[in-house]
Amino acid sequence: MLKNEDNILLTRTGPDAAMGKLMRCFWIPAMTLTEVPAADEPPVRLRLLGEDLVVYRDTKGRVGALEERCPHRGASLFFGRNEECGLRCVYHGWKFDVSGECLDMPNEPPDSPMKTRVRARAFPAREAGGILWLYMGEGEAPMLPDFEWLGVPETHRYVSRWEQECNYAQAMEGELDGAHVSFLHRLVNAVDDDERALTGSYFRDDTAPKWLIQDTDSGFIAGNARFVADQKSYWRLNQFLLPFYTMIPPRPGDALLTRMWVPKDDEHCWVICVTFRPDQAIGEAERQAWKDGENSHRKVEPGTTRPTERLDNDYLMDRVEQKTITFTGIKGIRAQDAMVTETAGAIADRSKEHLGTSDRAVVAMRRRLINEARAYAEDGKPPPAAQGGALYRIRATSGVLPREQKPEDSAELMASSRVPGN
């Protein structure tokens, strides 16, 4: 459980909140590049960390991310005209480039000092890994985090974004919580011993994993072990990366993945999921399955970020399926995750929890974020991870070890938790 004071610190991410300030030291993954308009096309809206923006691409192909409201008198730039390397407010024709500079202020005298003095608030933008990244902080932007999937060809990667109706930390807790896989995603009548992974026998046979948390500069490894046959342990090394990234190891043969739990505002978050294969293209069938909300991605209403199975329709739960097929009666692994995190409330009251040994990764994530936010509030020094770069060349991995062996003593397992060649 958390004291109310710590819960507030953990969950508030607006410009004036300590956690909001910490996050603004990092590049923020904002949307998929397929959602970013083409050059000179109309802008789109985006809410991020409690701020309302518009995103557009100018004539030269550069992406601009501006505060939605015009600095003049607040009219929405969403209705603006994207023309000749600037977004023009339709109220008085003020036109801003991607850096926020005012290129034209035609309702003021030509010699007005206002044109140079007034700027739109603009956020530096980068396109990488199929994602639009924004820097919402002060001063010079750092390096991007050098995730493995930034370097793979577009054909090898699939990226999607959807909205979740709760605070980012709560949504992320559902991912760090390795224990729930044994239940929430279980099949009711599963018998196949060969399926070792997501709904497989490893998860069924030992439902109380042992945990090992190992801090790193960019976050921590959340190792969890299940006893398996022959006096061995099945270890999964999940990854938490500051400030809101998670990685879980794939089933054998499955694509690798990273998930991002990005605050939309304090009561909603964006989930951005990248699945990728380092050395081969994603097949059409697999890509389609993800679009349909299978496995790592979530099904959304066409053309939106709104999930099909969601809070206000009880996730289209089917009580007959719950008795006969899946543990929840809810279609889609991600919708199942959303149900357990969203139904705890938009911002869960963590003073009412009862945490056990299986919640160690959840506790570690909260502690790490709270400590980092407190430290930054005190000394004003961003954590090393905010510098991005190679600290993010990390993988989640899994392996079977002799029961008495610690994972950190397995050179092979530890090596597989880093991107090969690093």
Place this chain on the structure above:
Amino acid sequence: MLKNEDNILLTRTGPDAAMGKLMRCFWIPAMTLTEVPAADEPPVRLRLLGEDLVVYRDTKGRVGALEERCPHRGASLFFGRNEECGLRCVYHGWKFDVSGECLDMPNEPPDSPMKTRVRARAFPAREAGGILWLYMGEGEAPMLPDFEWLGVPETHRYVSRWEQECNYAQAMEGELDGAHVSFLHRLVNAVDDDERALTGSYFRDDTAPKWLIQDTDSGFIAGNARFVADQKSYWRLNQFLLPFYTMIPPRPGDALLTRMWVPKDDEHCWVICVTFRPDQAIGEAERQAWKDGENSHRKVEPGTTRPTERLDNDYLMDRVEQKTITFTGIKGIRAQDAMVTETAGAIADRSKEHLGTSDRAVVAMRRRLINEARAYAEDGKPPPAAQGGALYRIRATSGVLPREQKPEDSAELMASSRVPGN
């Protein structure tokens, strides 16, 4: 009128409010038994006194009423699995019996002390009189109130529940207010002198009833008299029973009734209505009329507790019918009542009222509840009525007396205000 401080005291019923604490000394009628699931069927949601619960029936047929959120990390138990004498949270498989005891905690080590230490918050439940009763207070539950209709066969009784969009006290005021019958429920062109009752001549000929309030251990009698022919008075002895029950006398030949005005939260209440005939079965036509929203019950959208005529559709008021048939143009006596109480606001501002002699029962109810809540807050002793039992063997009754006779001097009338044989 009420001071704002008293209005708050009267209307707030959450766990920390004085009135909420008083009410939690009593058994709370929660839903009809037809709404309670069968054994091993999925749970249903219930909001009561501002708290969110799930209700289920276990394999042995026992009813469980648990706080909706799992004590572990808050996932909703509504999505839980009702299996083998317990409700299992789908997040980590914690399983709770009807008493709140944790029967299984499979994500923790077998020897974890948590399994015995952590309990779901569970509310004792009873099934009686076609109603599910819950005890939401501390310590030992008292006796149920021994209403007459708890003892009649199911065939002799009809119970329904619907939602009203205002505070419980305000809704109940509409029932205690005997004077409005002369107006709100009037027929515009009624001429039939034989209909003595609801819309009949007694109510038309004297529209300013005289009141007599007589306190009892379980509430008070709200007697109201109308002058009728031959120097006589038509007396109606309504009943208020702590903390939110009302009885009004039936028309000759009609079924008897009790209504319960149970807080859902501070801005909504449940109305539960029992109509019954002590010595004969309810006929099919009468039962169907009640389902259709005639007389004592209210029409709801099929399978819900949401009334068909309601605030957001102006109660389907028909202005032509208002000119030619009914005083309001609204179908259904209960919908008419709901209109006058709901349109005063979710929690009426009682500092703006102008009360007259016709409001004496309303005033008496407020005073009684406020005094009881204050007394309980001070001395911690529940009122005698909270013990339930025979204090509730009460009826509402009516009769015609010589104008100079006080009702309390009529042995026959007073005797008819108690259940026969008590």
Place this chain on the structure above:
Amino acid sequence: MLKNEDNILLTRTGPDAAMGKLMRCFWIPAMTLTEVPAADEPPVRLRLLGEDLVVYRDTKGRVGALEERCPHRGASLFFGRNEECGLRCVYHGWKFDVSGECLDMPNEPPDSPMKTRVRARAFPAREAGGILWLYMGEGEAPMLPDFEWLGVPETHRYVSRWEQECNYAQAMEGELDGAHVSFLHRLVNAVDDDERALTGSYFRDDTAPKWLIQDTDSGFIAGNARFVADQKSYWRLNQFLLPFYTMIPPRPGDALLTRMWVPKDDEHCWVICVTFRPDQAIGEAERQAWKDGENSHRKVEPGTTRPTERLDNDYLMDRVEQKTITFTGIKGIRAQDAMVTETAGAIADRSKEHLGTSDRAVVAMRRRLINEARAYAEDGKPPPAAQGGALYRIRATSGVLPREQKPEDSAELMASSRVPGN
């Protein structure tokens, strides 16, 4: 920009707010007369300055405007019966005439002093100029403002009302802001040099008007000049009249107009627009165009005050039309105005603005209203304009002057800013 304290003073208009008190010194235009029911017809609802009223017309044709909630126990008088010179609450039959006097209180004894003591809160009403006016202040009502259009025949006038989803001051700023016409209402490919007015060359050729604010007893003249050919200036003398009236000069040949920006509550306002021709009837085609939302009026959903192009549907903006026809892609000049003012938020945060020379009329309006509200709060003396009458015999006008001539030195121009014959 405004300090937050001044922004609150400007925008709050409830009964206890300083601006609300100032406004209540004036007659308030409330609705069009076509919306007021006929004699003995059912009442209609009206929210005005944050208060909920019902409006009805009695048997003798007099208009009553009463607080919606019955003074007895708060039931809505909207559901009341309009009969024999009074509106009767259906709860207990209390009946109120247009002055608020209680004509009947049938649930109280005939000799009860309550009937004379209790009154419904009633607002004096006047019908003039196609508009229902209410006086919501204390004491004797002043004269109506003697707008020119009060004196023209009904055939010469068209009045409409619609709702805007932001504070009244913000909506009005969109009208006083003469500079935006050069942009917001522009046609993308306009070439016709003959159209001098709304989208014409005067507005295209000089987009940075020079301003002259001239205070008057009833408000101020907001003169704005654009340089045109031959060393001349095109002057437009807009009018602001206390507390929420604006006039803008018509294009040559167009009807004259007055707009009223009346608070519904602090986050919504009513726009009432009168267009009129002093000396000829409005033709059917022009009237129909206004009904269809062209030029001075706005298109609404049939039988309501809800605009067809509105905030929650992005004003039915068409991005193709925005590229090829209109500057905004939004149909209707008034819908375009609504977009730029509503998207700044229900109550704009004026601490974030950057005002320039083109905002001088906006600044003048805020200053004037704030100063008047402060003065009235201090000395309790309503401003002279509250006395109405001839101070409102004003017109907006326009004309072309030599560039060096000040408009106040042009006797002809200044004369045309008053109603002829005054």
